[in-house]
Amino acid sequence: xxxxxxxxxxxxxxxxxxxxxxxxxxxxxxxxxxxxxxxxxxxxxxxxxxxxxxxxxxxxxxxxxxxxxxxxxxxxxxxxxxxxxxxxxxxxxxxxxxxxxxxxxxxxxxxxxxxxxxxxxxxxxxxxxxxxxxxxxxxxxxxxxxxxxxxxxxxxxxx
Amino acid sequence: xxxxxxxxxxxxxxxxxxxxxxxxxxxxxxxxxxxxxxxxxxxxxxxxxxxxxxxxxxxxxxxxxxxxxxxxxxxxxxxxxxxxxxxxxxxxxxxxxxxxxxxxxxxxxxxxxxxxxxxxxxxxxxxxxxxxxxxxxxxxxxxxxxxxxxxxxxxxxxxxxxxxxxxxxxxxxxxxxxxxxxxxxxxxxxxxxxxxxxxxxxxxxxxxxxxxxxxxxxxxxxxxxxxxxxxxxxxxxxxxxxxxxxxxxxxxxxxxxxxxxxxxxxxxxxxxxxxxxxxxxxxxxxxxxxxxxxxxxxxxxxxxxxxxxxxxxxxxxx
Numbered sequence: 367x368x369x370x371x372x373x374x375x376x377x378x379x380x381x382x383x384x385x386x387x388x389x390x391x392x393x394x395x396x397x398x399x400x401x402x403x404x405x406x407x408x409x410x411x412x413x414x415x416x417x418x419x420x421x422x423x424x425x426x427x428x429x430x431x432x433x434x435x436x437x438x439x440x441x442x443x444x445x446x447x448x449x450x451x452x453x454x455x456x457x458x459x460x461x462x463x464x465x466x467x468x469x470x471x472x473x474x475x476x477x478x479x480x481x482x483x484x485x486x487x488x489x490x491x492x493x494x495x496x497x498x499x500x501x502x503x504x505x506x507x508x509x510x511x512x513x514x515x516x517x518x519x520x521x522x523x524x525x
Numbered sequence: 526x527x528x529x530x531x532x533x534x535x536x537x538x539x540x541x542x543x544x545x546x547x548x549x550x551x552x553x554x555x556x557x558x559x560x561x562x563x564x565x566x567x568x569x570x571x572x573x574x575x576x577x578x579x580x581x582x583x584x585x586x587x588x589x590x591x592x593x594x595x596x597x598x599x600x601x602x603x604x605x606x607x608x609x610x611x612x613x614x615x616x617x618x619x620x621x622x623x624x625x626x627x628x629x630x631x632x633x634x635x636x637x638x639x640x641x642x643x644x645x646x647x648x649x650x651x652x653x654x655x656x657x658x659x660x661x662x663x664x665x666x667x668x669x670x671x672x673x674x675x676x677x678x679x680x681x682x683x684x685x686x687x688x689x690x691x692x693x694x695x696x697x698x699x700x701x702x703x704x705x706x707x708x709x710x711x712x713x714x715x716x717x718x719x720x721x722x723x724x725x726x727x728x729x730x731x732x733x734x735x736x737x738x739x740x741x742x743x744x745x746x747x748x749x750x751x752x753x754x755x756x757x758x759x760x761x762x763x764x765x766x767x768x769x770x771x772x773x774x775x776x777x778x779x780x781x782x783x784x785x786x787x788x789x790x791x792x793x794x795x796x797x798x799x800x801x802x803x804x805x806x807x808x809x810x811x812x813x814x815x816x817x818x819x820x821x822x823x824x825x826x827x828x829x830x831x832x833x834x835x836x837x838x839x840x841x842x843x
Contacts (some may be wrong), residue, residue: 371566373559373583375591453798460790464783471779479588486556 377484378416384490386415389477391494393470398498400507401434401466402512407497408473415484419476430469433515434462442521539565539575546578553739573602577609578586584616592616607636611646618650619775626650641671645680664669675701679710687715691721709735713744720751727754749830760829763822 379386394410396404405427412420442456444450450458485491542565549558561841562579569575576599583592599606610633617626630650634643644667651660663682667677678701685693695718701711716731729752734744754761770778789812796805 369562369567372571373563373579373588373591374594375588456794456797458789460787460794463790464787467786468783469778475775475779479590483588 375480375483376482376487377417377418377489379414379484380413380490381420382410382414383416384414384449385410385492386481386484386490387411387492387497388492389474389481391497393474395494395498395501395505396466399496399501399503400509401430401470402508403501403505404470405430405473407501408470408477412473412477415477415481417477417480419480423476426469427485430465433465433469435520437461437465437479438517438522439520443524539568539572542568543575543578546582550578550582550585553742555582558582559586564690571602573599573606573609576602577606577612580609580612580616584612584619587619589616589619605636607633607640607643610636611643614646614650618653622655623650623654627654639670641667641674641677645677648680648684652684652687657684660684673704675704675708675711678704679708679714682711682714682718686717686721691718694718700820709738709742710744713742713748716748717751720748720755725755726753746830750826753826753830757829760822760826763819763826766819767823 383387389408389411392404392407395407409427411417412423432476437458441450441455444458445452445455446489542561546558546561549555549561559579559582562575562582566572566575566579576595580592580599581667583589583595590741593613593616596609596616599609600613603609605746610629614626614633617623617629627650630643633640634647637643638744644663647665648660648667651663661681661684664677664681668681671677678697682694682697682701685691685697688818694714698711698715698718701708702715705711712731713735716728716735719725719731720728728748732745732752735742736749739745750764754764770781773781788806793805793808793812796802796808
């Protein structure tokens with residue numbers, strides 16, 4: 367055996383390497399454009415620079431997404447059956463922000479560690495301005511579509 | 526020659542890379558060391574010493590997860606390798622996993638009780654667990670085992686400094702500097718002592734010297750930051766807040782920030798529900814100010830320190 371040893375935390379850049387960007391950009395895009403856009407970009411970024419923790423990141427995004435929708439349904443159901451007053455809805459929405467920020471920040475921390483190594487080995491780093499700009503306009507629209515096509519029908523079916 | 530016999534006339538190629546890696550580590554270049562160790566491990570993937578060295582280099586570059594895996598591989602290959610236990614203890618300490626750090630520290634000590642480095646490791650763990658007296662005992666034993674090693678005197682100096690004894694710290698740093706006049710850690714430690722004694726200009730000379738030798742050393746950066754923070758309340762506030770957060774570790778810091786965020790959101794909503802719209806808006810602006818401040822302050826602070834490094838020259842004969 368004479369090849370160079372591969373350390374487990376080293377990224378293996380994929381075919382979309384040109385799209386790799388600092389993980390801070392998708393994190394900001396999520397804050398401006400909502401979870402769907404931010405998380406989709408984080409996963410795309412993980413594929414682009416070959417994040418070694420991509421499986422964990424995908425699992426986090428999926429559980430975060432289920433958590434967000436589940437918590438919204440739970441809130442409306444609790445109000446509907448009288449467990450919570452209507453006035454509690456704004457407080458319950460804070461939990462949604464916490465779920466979104468926790469998942470996003472955990473993925474950001476995971477990617478940030480490997481991204482430093484990716485940069486050190488001369489990996490291509492794209493600017494995130496365009497993505498941020500797109501997220502600002504497209505993100506809220508994606509959230510609206512999700513609410514109309516998925517969340518509201520689910521609430522109606524539940525109540 | 527049969528296939529199983531080794532050809533001793535040809536040197537093992539991993540030895541050359543290993544020697545280069547050790548040299549890089551001694552020069553304070555762990556990233557360079559990693560490259561040589563990757564090559565060496567390409568030739569000898571079952572060598573626990575190489576995995577341990579790689580774990581050390583990774584630890585020094587703050588790649589804690591990889592360092593933990595490499596120390597683990599080394600211990601799988603040789604469970605009774607004291608240095609691997611010590612490196613694993615260091616990794617666990619950096620991850621603030623005190624129980625595992627203690628477990629591996631104890632194993633390295635049991636395997637080699639007369640190694641001062643194992644005693645030092647044990648002292649560091651005890652110090653992190655706020656067991657001041659037990660840490661001091663370990664440090665005293667380390668000094669008795671290796672009185673000619675400046676690192677053990679430096680560690681005792683650090684212990685005194687962290688427990689509010691600048692006089693004791695000065696004594697041990699001086700002992701280390703007598704053994705090695707350019708001992709990096711002791712010169713930085715002495716800078717902290719001078720700062721505690723209010724001798725800001727002298728402390729700055731120590732910081733500048735240290736940074737001119739190793740511009741990425743955390744302790745040296747911490748010293749120049751502490752000096753700068755003392756002069757500017759604006760930056761000092763951020764530095765203290767940042768140091769407080771960093772001290773908690775990554776995940777706890779995130780949880781702390783999240784709690785602050787939830788408190789802000791609940792406070793803002795409660796004020797709205799109570800009809801205090803102006804107060805709610807004020808709270809939102811305060812949060813926005815906090816967010817902007819924590820965003821802007823690090824970059825501004827960094828520029829101030831770099832300007833300081835450009836302007837300040839060491840006094841002749843320092």
